[in-house]
Amino acid sequence: MSHLNMFWSSMKREIVCMSREQRRSLLAGLTRPKPLCIAHRGASGHRLENTLEAFELAARLNADMWEIDVQLTADGVCVVSHDDNLNKNAGVDVRIQDVSYERLRAYRLHNGEPVPSVREVIQLARQTGCGLYIELKAEGSGPKVVDLLKEMNFSNVVIGSFKTSRLAELAALHCPYPLSVLVPAGADPFSLAETGCADMIHLCWEKASDTPHELLSDELIAKAQARQLPIVIWHEERANEIARLMRMPVWGICSDLPEMVSAYHPHPDNPIQIVCHRGANTIAPENTLASAELGYRMGAETIELDLNTTADGQLVVIHDDTLDRTTNLNGPVCQRTLAELSLCDAGSWFHPNYRTEEVSAFVTYLALADRYQKSLFVELKAANAGRVMEEVAARNAWSRCFFWSFDFASVDLIQSNYPQARVMRRRQDYPNLAVLLATGTPYVVEYDHLIDDLSEFAQCRASGAKVMVRFFADQLDAAVALIGLKPDMVNIDDPFTFSRAYGIWLKSGYPGIATPCEESQSIQIAGRTQDA
Known part of the structure; x- marks a missing residue:
């Protein structure tokens, strides 16, 4: 409402x-x-x-x-x-x-x-x-x-x-x-x-x-x-x-x-940053420039994306290792060239208005993040870590990216060989926070709101890492409760629902923050005083 x-x-x-x-x-x-x-x-x-x-x-x-x-x-x-x-x-x-x-x-x-x-x-x-x-x-x-x-x-x-x-x-x-x-x-x-x-x-x-x-x-x-x-x-x-x-x-x-105009603007006392998972993927097709721009325009700080590699060795943004689900092509990504992918239709499956969206190169997203002065959360799928670091280094985009992969060896390689690169570690992949931190302090530790211990935030921050919560649900009540825990970031599918939840949280009377109702003036109506 x-x-x-x-x-x-x-x-x-x-x-x-x-x-x-x-x-x-x-x-x-x-x-x-x-x-x-x-x-x-x-x-x-x-x-x-x-x-x-x-x-x-x-x-x-x-x-x-x-x-x-x-x-x-x-x-x-x-x-x-x-x-x-x-x-x-x-x-x-x-x-x-x-x-x-x-x-x-x-x-x-x-x-x-x-x-x-x-x-x-x-x-x-x-x-x-x-x-x-x-x-x-x-x-x-x-x-x-x-x-x-x-x-x-x-x-x-x-x-x-x-x-x-x-x-x-x-x-x-x-x-x-x-x-x-x-x-x-x-x-x-x-x-x-x-x-x-x-x-x-x-x-x-x-x-x-x-x-x-x-x-x-x-x-x-x-x-x-x-x-x-x-x-x-x-x-x-x-x-x-x-x-x-x-x-x-x-x-x-x-x-x-x-x-x-309705963009997300968190209060300075709880400046949670939005990370849009595959872009604003509930409104525009995932891992497209349309979904990335929509996320940035609505106030997200970071766009999460997935990297795969083409037949001619180019890094491209697409989640699956095949093209069948999100494009009008089929077969493995690695069997198509960047030129072929730049001509495909990667949006009509979502809505006809997005029929001009294509599978874009990673460098295009680096340029987009630079234009908006914002960030990328880069997940390496079928992508060589060294090759990814080369592209980031060529554009001096270290401060605009952080990295993760299900292939832990790739994350270890990035952290050990590229000290200027920032990595993410998932809390769920380690028996306790101490074991996770023993790998070297990551830039971000991601907590799943359903399975991880959300009482560790202070301990995590004390180590020098930021706290990011993965929240792929769309329930307003759950989001409001999460906002009250004050993570540094949230990794979400629907940034607009989260933004609404943030407004509800503000109006719930968070101590120290004046709500719009508290700031409003009393107005005389029909002989009685009402709060607008």
């Missing part, structure tokens, strides 16, 4: 009878460690925009809200599509406003889904605990959307439009939901907000500059705060811009890549 939805849930007894002004005041006063994450048309950087698939994925990527666009069919049904024509997303020249809802459902979008109704999206938002940021595209869609929200008793919502007349219409009809005016580059947000009776200003300035954050002047921010107008930011996918915007007093940031 998102932070925003937990907030609305805490108010469920009062919210039914709240006015728009009361809801606006609550939203304006809502404080949190970082701006809300609004997935632009869902996770549209990963899936087809404005589809149930894109919205469901946005929820998994820890978005707080989904930005959706509303059109009307010929018989007045509210549906979700940015364009009124199906050309872009379905390849057919059909205008939504010209066909009935029943007829519209007969067309299939490029991902195989029909155009979703707003009702369906509300139902999914309720199931996943996400809010809706609704942009009114079609004339006359506003009152119909409001009626539908009331009918379905859905309150975690903001309604917006570029057209001030559509917002003013809803204000005149005593719409109970906060209204946001979308502001094009060059326009005055405050005059538009006044004309449209808006409660928020949504600055659509992504194309106004290479550094549009500079347009958010101190004067503009102060004026917005004085008028109690929360600021929502354009859809942004530039890492440097997002980093700057996250430090500014804005209410929400839209993004096609919601993992960049």
Whole structure:
């Protein structure tokens, strides 16, 4: 459940009878460690925009809200599509406003889904605990959307439009939901907000500059705060811009890549580093550049990968020693050249959107880690240790890697012959910690959360090793308990579930850390004091 939805849930007894002004005041006063994450048309950087698939994925990527666009069919049904024509997303020249809802459902979008109704999206938002940021595209869609929200008793919502007349219409009809005016580059947000009776200003300035954050002047921010107008930011996918915007007093940031806004940021008192096992492999195909980049973007420090060797002696990243499971090729990896593997399809087995993913060379991952200024956890499968060290040395990537293998002799060789290399040892492979440490102090000792003694962390650290816990489960309760043990790292399949668990752990009242609820201001609502 998102932070925003937990907030609305805490108010469920009062919210039914709240006015728009009361809801606006609550939203304006809502404080949190970082701006809300609004997935632009869902996770549209990963899936087809404005589809149930894109919205469901946005929820998994820890978005707080989904930005959706509303059109009307010929018989007045509210549906979700940015364009009124199906050309872009379905390849057919059909205008939504010209066909009935029943007829519209007969067309299939490029991902195989029909155009979703707003009702369906509300139902999914309720199931996943996400809010809706609704942009009114079609004339006359506003009152119909409001009626539908009331009918379905859905309150975690903001309604917006570029057209001030559509917002003013809803204000005149005593719409109970906060209204946001979308502001094009060059326009005055405050005059538009006044004309449209808006409660928020949504600055659509992504194309106004290479550094549009500079347009958010101190004067503009102060004026917005004085008028109690929360600021929502354009859809942004530039890492440097997002980093700057996250430090500014804005209410929400839209993004096609919601993992960049909802990214994992551990508290300094418990700075657990995420190690993504084979990349973010629950969202993108394992051991591909897509899964590695997704992991880095969401805040993981390290990507775990597996090395095998090609017929022409190149080191490549793939888990199995055969190609059958994760590519469109078959047979042993060692019987194919790097050139052959660079042309294979290593992603369609997971999702059609990843059909261009290939089996990539180890050097490509070294370059990726360097670009993100992050790390790799390298497991040697069918890979010569000396050859691996040569590639790491050639790029001076010692500080960006640590190594392990089921072949203990390879780990021993690395540790003895390459003192600048860092190795990992598994606690489960030794009768006790003293025997493990007798092999030489590793950079990391990995503990399995199910079978190892998790009370040894202090002893392990005292020897000079870091503690990493292998946690391949997806249970939130177990993850929250593990976070309380404060390991240095976690080796996990699903970093997004872990990030949610970390948020739960923070809100559980860890001593010395102020939670968002503790930091929030008291706001007068309907004559009573509530904590937002």
